[in-house]
Amino acid sequence: MSCDCDYVLEKHDVQAQHYSTCSALFGATEKKGLRNPDGTLRLNNKHLESLKVDVLYHLGLDTANYDIPAQFGDVKFVCLGGTKHRMREFAKYMASVLGLPKEMKLDNLTKHSQRYAMYKAGPVLSVSHGIGIPSMATALQEVIKLMHYAKAKDPIFFRLGTCGGLGIPAGSVVVSAWGLNGTLEKTYDVPVLGKMRRMPSYLDERLSQEVHHLTKDIKDFNTYIAGTMAADDFYRGQARLDGPFCDYTESDKMAFLRTLADMGVKNIEMEANAFAAITAEAGLRSGVVCVTFLDRLQGDQVTPSKQTLTEWQQRPMVVLGQFIAKYFETRVQNGN
Numbered sequence: 001m002s003c004d005c006d007y008v009l010e011k012h013d014v015q016a017q018h019y020s021t022c023s024a025l026f027g028a029t030e031k032k033g034l035r036n037p038d039g040t041l042r043l044n045n046k047h048l049e050s051l052k053v054d055v056l057y058h059l060g061l062d063t064a065n066y067d068i069p070a071q072f073g074d075v076k077f078v079c080l081g082g083t084k085h086r087m088r089e090f091a092k093y094m095a096s097v098l099g100l101p102k103e104m105k106l107d108n109l110t111k112h113s114q115r116y117a118m119y120k121a122g123p124v125l126s127v128s129h130g131i132g133i134p135s136m137a138t139a140l141q142e143v144i145k146l147m148h149y150a151k152a153k154d155p156i157f158f159r160l161g162t163c164g165g166l167g168i169p170a171g172s173v174v175v176s177a178w179g180l181n182g183t184l185e186k187t188y189d190v191p192v193l194g195k196m197r198r199m200p201s202y203l204d205e206r207l208s209q210e211v212h213h214l215t216k217d218i219k220d221f222n223t224y225i226a227g228t229m230a231a232d233d234f235y236r237g238q239a240r241l242d243g244p245f246c247d248y249t250e251s252d253k254m255a256f257l258r259t260l261a262d263m264g265v266k267n268i269e270m271e272a273n274a275f276a277a278i279t280a281e282a283g284l285r286s287g288v289v290c291v292t293f294l295d296r297l298q299g300d301q302v303t304p305s306k307q308t309l310t311e312w313q314q315r316p317m318v319v320l321g322q323f324i325a326k327y328f329e330t331r332v333q334n335g336n
């Protein structure tokens with residue numbers, strides 16, 4: 001079996017499943033076909049064409065009552081992260097990085113839905129996604145449709161998150177190279193019509209390297225580029241000993257965490273593999289940048305003060321702020 005897509009999987013990475021998913025979802029021509037020549041997104045779902053109105057229910061928007069192209073057509077970066085507060089702070093931060101007017105109002109654009117929060121700072125859309133894959137995948141898929149209806153050109157997607165680190169100091173930033181699921185495969189597995197679908201969970205390697213490269217002058221904290229495990233649970237799913245239930249020993253836990261570290265994983269969170277797979281299916285460039293709140297080889301509890309955690313959460317913002325600023329600087333230099 002052979003495959004023309006961009007993903008290179010190793011033998012243990014469920015190659016057969018990858019190829020069968022891949023030929024359906026990412027077959028070379030189809031993957032290219034996900035973009036129109038002007039960079040706008042073409043979604044691989046003909047059922048959408050028969051909808052008179054598409055209701056983006058969790059975003060509180062629809063295609064009849066909102067001028068989505070006017071409101072969102074200029075978006076270049078879509079950034080998602082767990083909490084509403086963080087994503088508002090990120091929008092504020094990006095407004096200052098991009099030199100947008102100080103008096104600019106940052107309204108929550110999902111006010112007709114209470115589920116997520118969404119802010120727009122010029123070309124940067126900042127959206128909260130809640131905890132875990134089902135919540136993140138719902139927000140992400142609706143934002144992908146939003147970008148399609150908006151006719152946004154070549155938008156780049158990022159997740160800015162928090163995580164536990166593996167053998168690196170708390171407060172470090174990890175740029176993900178790929179996402180690993182809870183059974184240690186580089187896939188996002190989701191049941192569809194009663195059968196498990198397995199989608200490869202590699203992130204855009206060049207984008208991740210560019211983001212990481214720009215951190216070389218940062219002295220305040222360490223940054224790494226590495227694999228990220230996404231667990232479906234904060235406690236046993238992340239080999240913690242401090243949940244309400246625990247049926248394994250500390251040495252089982254440590255053996256598991258060392259296995260992860262040996263595979264090249266440096267952090268554990270709860271979304272990276274699905275974020276990688278869904279954005280890839282949409283033909284989007286995407287990256288995941290997270291700050292570690294603790295070293296999981298040293299413990300399980302998140303003990304730093306609220307002030308420290310708030311400061312650390314700004315680190316992925318700084319990393320992405322640098323990248324986004326550089327992106328626009330380069331565009332100005334190139335005259336486009």
Ligand SMILES: O=P(O)(O)O[C@@H]1C[C@H](O)[C@@H](CO)O1
Binds near residue numbers: 082161269270
């Ligand atoms: O973006 P956030 O900080 O929500 O990312 C991690 C993964 C889970 O969503 C959550 C668990 O505390 O934090």
Ligand SMILES: O=c1cc[nH]c(=O)[nH]1
Binds near residue numbers: 165238268
């Ligand atoms: O250990 C951690 C810390 C933050 N988020 C996670 O998912 N795990």
